[in-house]
Amino acid sequence: MSSIVALRLHRVQRIIPLSSIADGDRVGRVQPHQLEYFLAVADTGSFTRGAERVGVVQSAVSAAIAQLERQLGARLLERGYHRITLTAEGEALLPHARSVLDTIDGARDAVAAARGEVSGTVLLGTLSFTGPWDVADLLRDFQGRHPRVAVHLRQTIAGSATSMADVRSGALDLALVSTHAASLPGLEIDEIHREPMVFACARDHPLATRREVSVAELGELPFIDYPTGWGNRTVVDLAFAAAGVVRAIRTEVTDFHLAVSLVGRDLGVTILPISAVDDSVARIPLREPLDWTINLARPSGRKPSRATARLVDAIRATAAR
Secondary structure (H helix, E strand, O other), rough: HHHHHHHHHHHHHHOOOOOOOOOOOOOOOOOHHHHHHHHHHHHHHHHHHHHHOOOOOOHHHHHHHHHHHHOOOOOOOEEEEOOOEOOOOHHHHHHHHHHHHHHHHHHHEEEEHHOOOEEEEEEEEEEOOOOOOOOHHHHHHHHOOOOOOOEEEEEEOHHHHHHHHHHHOOOOOEEOOOOOOOOEEOOOEEEEEEEEEEEHHHHHOOOOOOOOOOOOOOOEEEEEEOOOHEEEHHHHHHHHHOOOOEEEEEEEEEOOHHHHHHOOOOOOOEEEHHHHOOOOOOEEEEEOOOOEEEEEEOOOOOOOOOEEEEEEHHHHHHHOO
């Protein structure tokens, strides 16, 4: 183990009491894969999802973390029925574990650079819907140019706010998000796609033949919307607040195609990016223009690995086409 990694682990010793170390283990024997597995479980809140993220069986993750806890003489995780959470000691270890792994990644980068190679792993978050912007094509082309880079793609199930928090914390290196903000604390935001949002209703709805509608007219209608924290929800919430209108949200979904299906059966109305609305429903322009964007969120103040920097360049290049 390098002297830099040993120094990082020595700092952890000063935070986590080691007087109860069992089985003769010493903190010096902590291995990088134990920290990687610990971070995977901490970030996902699950041994199962953590194991999927690092590509090993769940039993290997459980065993490695149990050994890590013995070596550090502290319980790091609270093993609840529905979700794994961090103990105070686990919270203390978290930033140091990230720092150790960042140091190791930096060492690999340096060796790969000396050979003229780009290698490593990039954790990329993505939206559940990216409109005409094709993430699969991007990754295929990137993999062809950089075969030694592994991009771990994670689709959000909790909205852009969660993805942005994960970029700040280091749980993700980059994330494709939807946000109306041009800048946010701890993040650099690059817009890569923009399109208008439209009002969608059933084809036999009273508003279906209108040339345009105003947000102020829609407050009494039963809305199908998306959970708080989703970028498109934030845009629509702000529009209704600006109009001084309170709307009735009857249904919340996380799938644009399901929303359109519900609208088509006259179970509510919605406002969606135009590329998400097909011919099964009526789509009507809004008098107050609303835009939906896809943005690349990057951490500010944290130097990216060469692999991450190359993926940023590839995303920007795709957006500029």
